[in-house]
Amino acid sequence: MAEDTTTAQSPSNGISERLIAATVNLLATQGPGAVKARTVAAEAGMSSMVVYNYFGGVPELMNAVSDHGFEQIGAAFAEIGPSSDPVTDLFTMALTTLAYARANPHLYDAMFGLSTRATYRPSTDKGERRSGHSPAFTAAYAHVIAAAERLGDNGGLVVNDPLAAAGALWSSVHGYITLELANHFSDFDDPVRQVLLPMGVTLCIGLGADPESALASHEAALARVALP
Known part of the structure; x- marks a missing residue:
């Protein structure tokens, strides 16, 4: 009963x-x-x-489920903490998010409002997509912004607008994750090393990083995260 x-x-x-x-x-x-x-x-x-x-109703329940996911990612980001190498910190966050998405693909889909089912897509009271606007998301994303700020403060990179830098990094990571979950990288033996890592290195070089140090920082992040 x-x-x-x-x-x-x-x-x-x-x-x-x-x-x-x-x-x-x-x-x-x-x-x-x-x-x-x-x-x-x-x-x-x-x-x-x-x-x-x-x-x-179910849409409101899905909002709470999405918040639950962002709270978990935010907690994982907090455990990473700031180190002396903000590039490593950021790529560690990227890999942590990838690991979470691989382990919870449908939850990741819900968190980022990717579903086309109206009864499933997270929404606001106005019927708009809610992803990226909840306090749980904001708290998790704050770690990304803070790390982007450190790129300029003590990472030696040129970051005139930390919000824009964080947005570019966030977009590249989640674009990669979305494509990986849709099996677009099946022809690669190791898409993380062949696609995601070089993309991150290239973005950092664009911000003024030395290519060798940028690669070393990304490799250090790979050593910190066990991907499923």
């Missing part, structure tokens, strides 16, 4: 967290097509009305 969860919401009862965990599991095991109020509720051992009572 499904659990009775018709009582008033309480921040300490863990129901929201259980629904988020159930959704993450459904995404991992069955894909986005499985994410419906009744299937999420059944996965969590509850009645489907709980989804509406606690989130308002």
